[in-house]
Every structure is written in structure tokens, then in C-alpha cells.
Amino acid sequence: MRNWVLPDQIEDVLPGRAWQMETIRRSLLDAFDAAGYDLVAPPLVEFLDSLLTGTGADLDAQTFKFTDPLSGRLLGVRADITPQTARIDAHLLAESGVTRLCYAGMVLQARASAMHHSRQPYLLGAELYGDATVTADLEVLRLLVNGLAPLGLPPLLLDFGHAGIFRALVADAPADVAARLLPLIAAKQTDIVAQEARGLAHADALAHLCHLYGGVEVLDRAAAELPALPAVRSALATMRQVAVGLAGMPVTLSCDLGELRGFSYHSGLVFSVYAQGGTDAIANGGRYDEVGRAFGRARPATGFSVDLKELVRLLPAPQTRAR
Numbered sequence: 001m002r003n004w005v006l007p008d009q010i011e012d013v014l015p016g017r018a019w020q021m022e023t024i025r026r027s028l029l030d031a032f033d034a035a036g037y038d039l040v041a042p043p044l045v046e047f048l049d050s051l052l053t054g055t056g057a058d059l060d061a062q063t064f065k066f067t068d069p070l071s072g073r074l075l076g077v078r079a080d081i082t083p084q085t086a087r088i089d090a091h092l093l094a095e096s097g098v099t100r101l102c103y104a105g106m107v108l109q110a111r112a113s114a115m116h117h118s119r120q121p122y123l124l125g126a127e128l129y130g131d132a133t134v135t136a137d138l139e140v141l142r143l144l145v146n147g148l149a150p151l152g153l154p155p156l157l158l159d160f161g162h163a164g165i166f167r168a169l170v171a172d173a174p175a176d177v178a179a180r181l182l183p184l185i186a187a188k189q190t191d192i193v194a195q196e197a198r199g200l201a202h203a204d205a206l207a208h209l210c211h212l213y214g215g216v217e218v219l220d221r222a223a224a225e226l227p228a229l230p231a232v233r234s235a236l237a238t239m240r241q242v243a244v245g246l247a248g249m250p251v252t253l254s255c256d257l258g259e260l261r262g263f264s265y266h267s268g269l270v271f272s273v274y275a276q277g278g279t280d281a282i283a284n285g286g287r288y289d290e291v292g293r294a295f296g297r298a299r300p301a302t303g304f305s306v307d308l309k310e311l312v313r314l315l316p317a318p319q320t321r322a323r
Helices: 017-034 053-063 082-093 134-151 165-170 175-186 192-197 203-211 219-225 228-243 310-315
Strands: 044-046 064-067 074-077 097-105 122-129 156-162 252-256 269-275 284-285 301-307
Touching: 017 097, 017 122, 017 134, 017 310, 074 097, 082 097, 082 122, 082 301, 122 134, 122 310, 134 156, 134 228, 134 269, 134 284, 134 301, 156 165, 156 228, 165 203, 165 228, 175 192, 175 203, 192 203, 203 219, 219 252, 228 252, 228 269, 301 310
Parallel strands: 156 252
Antiparallel strands: 044 074, 064 074, 097 122, 122 301, 156 269, 269 284, 284 301
16 A cells, blocks of 8 residues: 555645745735734634534535544534634624634645645635625725735736625525526526526526626626616626726726625625636635624625635746755
8 A cells, every 4th residue: 555645636735836835825914914904813623513604504515524532522624714714703803893804724625626626725815894885895805906916927817796686586586496596507508597497587687697797898788688676786886886996906807697606605796816827716705794693793794715726826836946
């Protein structure tokens, strides 16, 4: 038996790349610190019922579970850090005003998000609690773009949407129908969406979501093609404010109203950042105002996380330093 072989999609990070990751980690945390975000370091493991509360419910299948020999209770190894920061904000800090937190650390996932991804990503993130306005969304977006811009990455693309549009269009739909529509809309399968949505009040509009993607001009098309529901109008207004607020920044903007990643906990703006030439996002984020309710303290929240291992794959390999 080759006892030096690692599990699939678990890897060592060797000299050169390891220093490169550390340099970027320091750069991003310094940027977060300068913007007023306080660093927290949640534990690697928690009781499972806490770890899978709120945003963590989506991570059940991704979470390694085992029994704690001390308490006899189920523990989980974190597959994401955002749920942990929400718990810290709700219970340990319990501030009434705006709270800004950031973090950096490894997580462990039962299944990688793509074949070439690691099951042990290194995540850096920033979360803003206590502000439900688009000003907070713009703050975290600018923080993200300004943090990534100096790193020497290929040109950046920010793709954004809004969970509130789909929520408004399926308000009359049974939960199982809405769940079936999610992956179909994300895959742009217009004909199948139309069949699944037959009989719903906004069946045509749900099918339209499949082709409402492209540049920011998509927002004008959406206003013309989607029903004038208050929630839809509000979501489109928020997206327009984001587009205006990010004008002139070193990132190309695109809209995708069928982007429903993390729909079960995202309540508003959702976004991903890509680098030119890359097929997978190096950062994901959005608004999740309802997560605090699961911890007994409803708090608006918005933020993002950067996958450091995916990020460095897009950079030239550093030269080995002489020692």
C-alpha cells in the first residue's frame, strides 16, 4: 500500500504556491482591515445542529460528520465559514449597529464543487451585518473588487442577479415545483421550464428568466418582459444601483436573472467574480437577510468569500526561490 497517497481532491500545497497563497492572504486581510472589518477565527468543528443552522442547511450533504467522544453529540467539520460568522454576530457580539467581520481558513467538503476543485478550499471572506440597504451591498462589492485588482489576475468579470425576482415569480408555486424549476432555469432549459411552470400565475415570466442574461442592458429587457410586481421592480432597481455604483471600477459587469445559486438562503443580490480565461468563480457572495432569524436574532447580512486555491490557479507559477 502506498501510504503517502492522499484522498481524491485533497492535495499538498508546495513551496512557491504556498508562499504565493500566503502573500495574497495577507494582502486581502490587510485590505479588509483597512476597510474596518474585524478578523474572527471560528473553530474547525462545531456541534452539527449549530453548524447546519441558517445558511449551513444547504451544506448538509457537504459536511463531514462524526461523534464527539466527550459529549456523545454529532460534530461537523465546517464546509463553509459564513454560517459561523453569522452565529458569532448573533450570539457572541450581539451588537445593535453595523458589524463588519472577515475570516480566512480551510474548510473541508465531502464533494468538491467541480472535478478539478479541491475538497479542502482555503476561503477568505468578509461579511457585513446590520445594514439592509444597497449601500452595504456596494460596500462589500467594492471591497472585493479593490482587493482582487492588485493581485495580477486576468481581467475580472462580475456576474450578478437577484434572488427576489425568482421568489416573486414562484410565490404561488408549491415548494416542490419551485425546487424543480431552480436547476432548469440555471441551465437555461426554456422549454422544460415552460412545461414545469404550466398553470402558475407567472409561467411565461419564469421561462423568460432563461434568456435574461448578458450586459447591464438586460435590466431594461427585464423591465419590459417581466410582470410589474413590486418585488420585481425593487430587485431591478437594486441591480441598477449596483451597476451605477460600480461604474469605473476595474471589473466588467454582466447580469444573469437566472443565477439562483444558494437560493434557499439568499434573499437579495447574488454575485460571482470570474477572471478572464477561467471557467469557475474565484469569489461568490450575496445578501442573506433571513439567516440571523435561525440564530434567534434577525439581522440583515451581505458578504462574499474568495477561494484562494482557485485564485492562484489563474496566476503564473512563482519561481522557486534560492535558499
